[in-house]
Amino acid sequence: MSAIALLPAAGSGSRMGGALPKQYLDLLGKPLIWHTLHALHAVPELARIVVVLSPDDGWWDGYDWQSFARLTVLRCGGDSRAASVLGGLQALAMSEPGNSWVLVHDAARPCVDPALVSGMIAQLAEHPVGGILAVPVADTLKLADAARHIDHTHPRDQLWQAQTPQMFRLADLAGALEAGMGPDITDEASALEKLGQSPALVMGSPWNLKVTYPQDLQLAALILQARNT
Numbered sequence: 001m002s003a004i005a006l007l008p009a010a011g012s013g014s015r016m017g018g019a020l021p022k023q024y025l026d027l028l029g030k031p032l033i034w035h036t037l038h039a040l041h042a043v044p045e046l047a048r049i050v051v052v053l054s055p056d057d058g059w060w061d062g063y064d065w066q067s068f069a070r071l072t073v074l075r076c077g078g079d080s081r082a083a084s085v086l087g088g089l090q091a092l093a094m095s096e097p098g099n100s101w102v103l104v105h106d107a108a109r110p111c112v113d114p115a116l117v118s119g120m121i122a123q124l125a126e127h128p129v130g131g132i133l134a135v136p137v138a139d140t141l142k143l144a145d146a147a148r149h150i151d152h153t154h155p156r157d158q159l160w161q162a163q164t165p166q167m168f169r170l171a172d173l174a175g176a177l178e179a180g181m182g183p184d185i186t187d188e189a190s191a192l193e194k195l196g197q198s199p200a201l202v203m204g205s206p207w208n209l210k211v212t213y214p215q216d217l218q219l220a221a222l223i224l225q226a227r228n229t
Protein backbone atom coordinates (compact mmCIF):
# COMPACT_ATOMS: atom_id res chain seq x y z
CA MET A 1 0.00 0.00 0.00
CA SER A 2 1.39 3.42 -0.88
CA ALA A 3 0.71 6.74 0.78
CA ILE A 4 1.74 10.39 0.52
CA ALA A 5 3.43 12.47 3.22
CA LEU A 6 2.45 16.14 3.44
CA LEU A 7 4.70 18.41 5.53
CA PRO A 8 3.39 21.82 6.53
CA ALA A 9 6.54 23.97 6.74
CA ALA A 10 5.15 27.46 6.28
CA GLY A 11 5.22 28.63 9.91
CA SER A 12 7.32 31.47 11.29
CA GLY A 13 8.32 29.81 14.57
CA SER A 14 7.22 32.71 16.78
CA ARG A 15 7.64 30.74 20.04
CA MET A 16 11.18 29.84 19.05
CA GLY A 17 12.00 33.50 18.39
CA GLY A 18 14.57 34.83 15.95
CA ALA A 19 14.27 35.77 12.29
CA LEU A 20 15.00 32.33 10.82
CA PRO A 21 11.91 30.04 10.89
CA LYS A 22 12.64 27.02 13.11
CA GLN A 23 12.44 24.54 10.21
CA TYR A 24 15.73 26.01 8.97
CA LEU A 25 17.56 26.23 12.31
CA ASP A 26 20.80 24.27 12.49
CA LEU A 27 20.40 20.78 13.94
CA LEU A 28 23.61 18.72 13.89
CA GLY A 29 24.93 20.61 10.85
CA LYS A 30 21.74 20.45 8.73
CA PRO A 31 18.54 22.50 8.63
CA LEU A 32 15.99 20.96 11.01
CA ILE A 33 13.59 20.00 8.20
CA TRP A 34 16.38 17.98 6.54
CA HIS A 35 16.14 15.46 9.39
CA THR A 36 12.36 15.25 9.02
CA LEU A 37 12.70 14.59 5.29
CA HIS A 38 15.49 12.08 5.90
CA ALA A 39 13.29 10.10 8.32
CA LEU A 40 10.31 10.09 5.95
CA HIS A 41 12.46 9.01 3.00
CA ALA A 42 13.29 5.92 5.06
CA VAL A 43 9.60 4.92 5.02
CA PRO A 44 9.20 2.71 1.92
CA GLU A 45 5.38 3.04 1.86
CA LEU A 46 5.63 6.80 1.23
CA ALA A 47 5.52 7.18 -2.56
CA ARG A 48 5.71 10.97 -2.42
CA ILE A 49 6.87 13.48 0.18
CA VAL A 50 5.34 16.92 -0.32
CA VAL A 51 6.56 20.03 1.50
CA VAL A 52 4.32 23.10 1.83
CA LEU A 53 6.32 26.33 2.11
CA SER A 54 5.18 29.89 2.57
CA PRO A 55 4.96 31.80 -0.74
CA ASP A 56 7.40 34.28 0.89
CA ASP A 57 9.96 31.61 1.89
CA GLY A 58 13.41 32.95 1.05
CA TRP A 59 15.42 30.12 2.65
CA TRP A 60 14.52 26.82 0.97
CA ASP A 61 16.47 27.52 -2.23
CA GLY A 62 19.64 28.12 -0.25
CA TYR A 63 20.05 24.40 0.54
CA ASP A 64 20.70 21.26 -1.50
CA TRP A 65 17.76 18.82 -1.49
CA GLN A 66 18.89 16.59 -4.36
CA SER A 67 19.33 13.52 -2.18
CA PHE A 68 15.56 13.42 -1.61
CA ALA A 69 14.27 11.68 -4.73
CA ARG A 70 10.58 11.55 -3.80
CA LEU A 71 10.26 15.21 -2.84
CA THR A 72 7.77 17.76 -4.23
CA VAL A 73 7.81 21.40 -3.09
CA LEU A 74 4.68 23.57 -3.04
CA ARG A 75 4.68 27.25 -2.16
CA CYS A 76 1.05 27.51 -1.10
CA GLY A 77 1.32 27.89 2.69
CA GLY A 78 -1.36 29.93 4.45
CA ASP A 79 -1.90 31.97 7.61
CA SER A 80 -2.51 28.93 9.82
CA ARG A 81 -1.24 25.37 9.89
CA ALA A 82 -4.68 24.18 8.76
CA ALA A 83 -4.65 26.61 5.82
CA SER A 84 -1.19 25.38 4.78
CA VAL A 85 -2.35 21.76 4.92
CA LEU A 86 -5.53 22.53 2.98
CA GLY A 87 -3.53 24.37 0.30
CA GLY A 88 -1.27 21.34 -0.05
CA LEU A 89 -4.23 18.95 -0.26
CA GLN A 90 -5.97 21.04 -2.91
CA ALA A 91 -2.81 21.02 -5.03
CA LEU A 92 -2.41 17.26 -4.54
CA ALA A 93 -6.04 16.63 -5.48
CA MET A 94 -5.24 17.71 -9.04
CA SER A 95 -3.00 14.70 -9.57
CA GLU A 96 -3.83 12.13 -6.88
CA PRO A 97 -7.01 10.07 -6.34
CA GLY A 98 -9.29 11.26 -3.55
CA ASN A 99 -9.00 7.96 -1.68
CA SER A 100 -5.18 8.23 -1.37
CA TRP A 101 -3.91 8.06 2.18
CA VAL A 102 -2.16 11.29 3.17
CA LEU A 103 0.08 11.42 6.26
CA VAL A 104 0.32 15.02 7.46
CA HIS A 105 3.52 15.45 9.45
CA ASP A 106 4.88 18.61 11.11
CA ALA A 107 8.14 19.71 9.52
CA ALA A 108 9.07 20.57 13.12
CA ARG A 109 9.11 16.89 14.26
CA PRO A 110 12.55 15.79 13.04
CA CYS A 111 12.90 12.79 15.39
CA VAL A 112 10.01 10.77 14.00
CA ASP A 113 10.93 7.08 13.78
CA PRO A 114 10.44 5.60 10.26
CA ALA A 115 9.41 2.23 11.77
CA LEU A 116 6.63 3.93 13.72
CA VAL A 117 5.31 5.52 10.51
CA SER A 118 5.40 2.19 8.64
CA GLY A 119 3.59 0.53 11.55
CA MET A 120 0.93 3.23 11.53
CA ILE A 121 0.33 2.81 7.80
CA ALA A 122 -0.05 -0.96 8.21
CA GLN A 123 -2.36 -0.58 11.20
CA LEU A 124 -4.69 1.98 9.57
CA ALA A 125 -4.66 0.75 5.94
CA GLU A 126 -8.17 -0.74 6.22
CA HIS A 127 -9.54 1.77 8.73
CA PRO A 128 -12.72 3.60 7.61
CA VAL A 129 -11.57 7.01 8.91
CA GLY A 130 -7.81 7.02 9.62
CA GLY A 131 -5.98 8.09 12.74
CA ILE A 132 -3.08 9.79 14.42
CA LEU A 133 0.03 9.03 16.43
CA ALA A 134 -0.49 10.00 20.07
CA VAL A 135 0.85 9.20 23.53
CA PRO A 136 -1.08 8.83 26.80
CA VAL A 137 -0.69 11.87 29.07
CA ALA A 138 1.81 11.02 31.82
CA ASP A 139 1.71 14.02 34.17
CA THR A 140 -0.99 14.88 36.71
CA LEU A 141 -3.15 17.64 35.20
CA LYS A 142 -4.37 20.72 37.08
CA LEU A 143 -7.18 23.00 35.98
CA ALA A 144 -6.22 26.59 36.91
CA ASP A 145 -8.42 29.51 37.91
CA ALA A 146 -7.84 33.09 36.72
CA ALA A 147 -5.42 33.79 39.61
CA ARG A 148 -3.35 30.75 38.66
CA HIS A 149 -4.43 28.65 41.60
CA ILE A 150 -5.56 25.07 41.23
CA ASP A 151 -9.28 24.68 40.73
CA HIS A 152 -9.13 20.90 40.55
CA THR A 153 -7.12 17.92 39.33
CA HIS A 154 -8.35 16.69 35.98
CA PRO A 155 -8.47 12.91 35.52
CA ARG A 156 -5.97 11.90 32.86
CA ASP A 157 -7.02 8.27 32.25
CA GLN A 158 -8.56 9.00 28.84
CA LEU A 159 -6.28 11.84 27.77
CA TRP A 160 -3.81 11.49 24.93
CA GLN A 161 -1.34 13.98 23.51
CA ALA A 162 -1.68 14.28 19.74
CA GLN A 163 1.42 13.93 17.58
CA THR A 164 1.95 13.60 13.84
CA PRO A 165 1.77 11.91 11.36
CA GLN A 166 -1.99 12.14 11.10
CA MET A 167 -3.29 9.82 8.39
CA PHE A 168 -6.52 10.43 6.48
CA ARG A 169 -7.93 10.00 2.98
CA LEU A 170 -7.08 12.99 0.75
CA ALA A 171 -10.67 13.94 -0.16
CA ASP A 172 -12.03 13.33 3.37
CA LEU A 173 -9.40 15.54 4.97
CA ALA A 174 -9.68 18.32 2.37
CA GLY A 175 -13.47 18.30 2.79
CA ALA A 176 -13.25 18.37 6.59
CA LEU A 177 -10.77 21.27 6.57
CA GLU A 178 -12.84 23.22 4.04
CA ALA A 179 -15.95 22.74 6.18
CA GLY A 180 -14.41 23.37 9.57
CA MET A 181 -11.60 25.90 9.09
CA GLY A 182 -11.20 28.00 12.24
CA PRO A 183 -9.01 28.57 15.32
CA ASP A 184 -10.31 25.38 16.98
CA ILE A 185 -8.81 23.22 14.20
CA THR A 186 -5.28 22.74 15.54
CA ASP A 187 -4.65 19.36 13.92
CA GLU A 188 -6.14 17.24 11.14
CA ALA A 189 -8.06 14.94 13.49
CA SER A 190 -9.96 17.88 15.00
CA ALA A 191 -11.40 18.70 11.56
CA LEU A 192 -12.66 15.10 11.18
CA GLU A 193 -13.98 15.09 14.77
CA LYS A 194 -16.00 18.22 13.99
CA LEU A 195 -17.84 16.16 11.36
CA GLY A 196 -18.64 13.47 13.93
CA GLN A 197 -15.88 11.05 12.88
CA SER A 198 -13.79 9.12 15.40
CA PRO A 199 -10.16 8.77 14.24
CA ALA A 200 -8.01 5.99 15.74
CA LEU A 201 -5.22 6.61 18.23
CA VAL A 202 -2.00 4.81 17.29
CA MET A 203 0.68 4.61 20.00
CA GLY A 204 3.32 7.24 19.24
CA SER A 205 6.59 7.89 21.02
CA PRO A 206 7.92 10.46 23.49
CA TRP A 207 10.93 10.81 21.17
CA ASN A 208 8.66 12.22 18.47
CA LEU A 209 8.72 15.71 19.99
CA LYS A 210 7.72 18.88 18.19
CA VAL A 211 10.43 21.51 18.23
CA THR A 212 8.60 24.56 19.59
CA TYR A 213 10.90 26.30 22.12
CA PRO A 214 14.71 26.69 22.09
CA GLN A 215 15.17 23.85 24.62
CA ASP A 216 13.40 21.47 22.22
CA LEU A 217 16.18 21.98 19.69
CA GLN A 218 18.72 20.72 22.22
CA LEU A 219 16.52 17.74 23.05
CA ALA A 220 16.10 16.91 19.36
CA ALA A 221 19.88 16.97 18.89
CA LEU A 222 20.32 14.56 21.82
CA ILE A 223 17.66 12.19 20.49
CA LEU A 224 19.12 12.09 16.98
CA GLN A 225 22.66 11.68 18.29
CA ALA A 226 21.61 8.83 20.58
CA ARG A 227 19.88 7.09 17.66
CA ASN A 228 22.95 7.36 15.43
CA THR A 229 25.45 5.98 17.96
Ligand code: CTP
Nearest residue numbers: 008009010011012013014015079080084107108
Ligand atom coordinates in the same frame (compact mmCIF):
# COMPACT_ATOMS: atom_id res chain seq x y z
N1 CTP B 1 2.88 25.64 9.85
C1 CTP B 1 2.51 25.91 8.53
N2 CTP B 1 1.82 27.05 8.24
C2 CTP B 1 1.47 27.92 9.21
C3 CTP B 1 1.81 27.63 10.57
C4 CTP B 1 2.51 26.47 10.84
O1 CTP B 1 2.83 25.14 7.63
N3 CTP B 1 0.82 29.05 8.88
C5 CTP B 1 3.69 24.44 10.13
C6 CTP B 1 5.01 24.77 10.84
O2 CTP B 1 5.99 25.17 9.87
C7 CTP B 1 5.33 23.50 11.58
C8 CTP B 1 3.96 22.87 11.82
O3 CTP B 1 3.02 23.57 11.01
O4 CTP B 1 6.11 22.60 10.81
C9 CTP B 1 3.58 22.91 13.29
O5 CTP B 1 3.31 24.25 13.67
P1 CTP B 1 4.03 25.03 14.86
O6 CTP B 1 4.87 24.13 15.67
O7 CTP B 1 2.98 25.84 15.55
O8 CTP B 1 5.04 25.98 14.05
P2 CTP B 1 5.00 27.56 13.90
O9 CTP B 1 3.60 28.02 13.64
O10 CTP B 1 6.04 27.92 12.90
O11 CTP B 1 5.50 28.04 15.34
P3 CTP B 1 4.77 29.11 16.31
O12 CTP B 1 3.36 28.61 16.54
O13 CTP B 1 5.63 29.11 17.53
O14 CTP B 1 4.79 30.44 15.57
Ligand code: MG
Nearest residue numbers: 011012013081
Ligand atom coordinates in the same frame (compact mmCIF):
# COMPACT_ATOMS: atom_id res chain seq x y z
MG1 MG C 1 2.05 27.67 15.12
